[in-house]
Amino acid sequence: MNSEPTSISFGPESVDERLVDAALSEHARLGRHGGDEELVLRILQETVHRRPAADYAVARFSRNWRSAAAAWGAAAAVVALAFFALSSFRVEAPGGRRSDEVSFVVRTDFTASPAKSESVRASSAGTGRIAHRIDFELAAGPAMGKSAGGVHSETLRITADRGGASGEGYAYEGHVLVELEAFRIEAASVRLTAPGEEPLLASRVRVTRSEPACVAEADHLSFDPVSGSLVLTGVSRVKTDKGLLAHFEPSDRLVLSGGGFSVESGAVER
Amino acid sequence: MQLLNIDEDRGKCGRPVPEGEDFAALVRAHHRDLLVYAVALTRDAATARDIVQEAFIVAYQKREIFDVTRDFATWMRGIVRNKWREWLRKNRRYDLGDHELARMDADIAAWQSSRALREHSLFDALEVCLGRLPATLREAVEAYYYEGRTGDETAEHLHVAPAAVRKRLQRARLLLKQCLESKQSEPPSSDDA
Numbered sequence: 001m002n003s004e005p006t007s008i009s010f011g012p013e014s015v016d017e018r019l020v021d022a023a024l025s026e027h028a029r030l031g032r033h034g035g036d037e038e039l040v041l042r043i044l045q046e047t048v049h050r051r052p053a054a055d056y057a058v059a060r061f062s063r064n065w066r067s068a069a070a071a072w073g074a075a076a077a078v079v080a081l082a083f084f085a086l087s088s089f090r091v092e093a094p095g096g097r098r099s100d101e102v103s104f105v106v107r108t109d110f111t112a113s114p115a116k117s118e119s120v121r122a123s124s125a126g127t128g129r130i131a132h133r134i135d136f137e138l139a140a141g142p143a144m145g146k147s148a149g150g151v152h153s154e155t156l157r158i159t160a161d162r163g164g165a166s167g168e169g170y171a172y173e174g175h176v177l178v179e180l181e182a183f184r185i186e187a188a189s190v191r192l193t194a195p196g197e198e199p200l201l202a203s204r205v206r207v208t209r210s211e212p213a214c215v216a217e218a219d220h221l222s223f224d225p226v227s228g229s230l231v232l233t234g235v236s237r238v239k240t241d242k243g244l245l246a247h248f249e250p251s252d253r254l255v256l257s258g259g260g261f262s263v264e265s266g267a268v269e270r
Numbered sequence: 271m272q273l274l275n276i277d278e279d280r281g282k283c284g285r286p287v288p289e290g291e292d293f294a295a296l297v298r299a300h301h302r303d304l305l306v307y308a309v310a311l312t313r314d315a316a317t318a319r320d321i322v323q324e325a326f327i328v329a330y331q332k333r334e335i336f337d338v339t340r341d342f343a344t345w346m347r348g349i350v351r352n353k354w355r356e357w358l359r360k361n362r363r364y365d366l367g368d369h370e371l372a373r374m375d376a377d378i379a380a381w382q383s384s385r386a387l388r389e390h391s392l393f394d395a396l397e398v399c400l401g402r403l404p405a406t407l408r409e410a411v412e413a414y415y416y417e418g419r420t421g422d423e424t425a426e427h428l429h430v431a432p433a434a435v436r437k438r439l440q441r442a443r444l445l446l447k448q449c450l451e452s453k454q455s456e457p458p459s460s461d462d463a
Contacts (some may be wrong), residue, residue, distance in 0.1 A: 019310045019447070020447045024396070024415045032394060039301060039305070047326060
């Protein structure tokens with residue numbers, strides 16, 4: 001399997017050697033008991049974790065939000081809409097080689113509690129605002145489980161003028177407000193997307209973090225499921241209790257976590 | 271020796287392959303043996319991984335027609351073989367003849383049966399057999415396979431001619447094959463340690 005710079009072939013010459021050569025290569029790569037977790041993950045994503053397209057159609061609330069909201073209020077039911085899965089685990093291979101894989105589970109449960117039903121009913125006759133509660137669950141994969149300490153989950157509350165199934169996900173528009181544990185995001189639009197993509201994307205955003213205090217405004221926002229941080233691009237300004245930052249390059253990325261923020265500069269073009 | 275020609279569509283009246291976590295367990299249990307098989311067929315790790323992935327996807331899609339009274343490993347090897355043939359055709363290659371393929375298939379099948387019987391893997395036995403290699407051969411194997419050196423680098427590392435490395439690796443592989451075959455014939459209770 002190794003590359004050969006000279007004319008001599010060091011690989012197997014007979015079929016008898018060939019299987020041993022393959023076994024040695026695989027043993028060297030993953031050891032005796034290791035699994036090829038990345039391959040397993042790819043297979044499972046294409047098989048047992050593959051969401052049939054029909055799942056998206058479960059979005060019973062139609063694109064006509066007003067009528068859907070009225071139906072919701074009457075039902076006051078919990079509708080499980082989607083289950084996204086990726087995996088995240090870190091594998092230590094023999095010889096110190098390392099492979100990183102990402103495991104991320106997003107479960108979206110759109111809940112209409114009695115209180116919300118009231119607001120939905122009221123809104124359908126009045127402002128037309130809608131409210132969703134969404135549970136994000138960041139799950140540790142098999143190899144990460146022991147070291148990373150299990151599952152991190154977070155509940156988002158989304159309020160918007162309009163929203164519903166859109167393509168392979170869900171879209172909200174019109175004064176969208178996303179409330180997380182540590183952040184409050186106001187945006188012109190928000191998308192929840194399918195597995196393999198960034199699960200939460202927003203545009204023209206204003207993010208507020210209460211402690212430590214920080215307000216940031218940017219063109220785009222994405223949610224990094226691995227770190228649980230928000231990544232902003234096209235940043236126009238960041239205000240903290242220590243002052244105002246207002247000079248950002250278009251390629252700069254502002255990474256907001258629960259405890260702080262950092263600015264990552266884009267590659268310098270020569 | 272005859273290669274069982276089990277293709278993807280055989281076995282139409284049995285119970286289906288399990289779904290969900292049961293299927294995931296089958297993937298975990300069999301993917302490495304199939305990788306070894308696919309690497310032996312293709313001699314290319316990346317292609318082998320793609321073929322194994324595609325084979326499991328086919329298996330999942332056709333799980334309804336799989337007869338679980340048949341051996342899952344055998345069924346999967348058949349799918350891997352078909353995928354490998356597709357790859358050969360697509361890349362306009364000719365590689366193993368039917369007889370050679372049958373021998374290789376028989377070897378991996380014997381190992382899969384042995385694993386089921388003894389609850390230890392090809393790699394368990396391989397480690398034992400590596401420990402039994404003469405030191406000069408083991409050094410060559412370690413440098414070439416486990417330390418990732420090329421053949422020339424291995425020669426330099428061992429202070430021998432490249433042709434000597436080639437010969438040592440060839441001998442080591444043949445000795446390992448003999449050792450692995452002898453491990454298969456040992457009774458299940460034998461101590462490998």
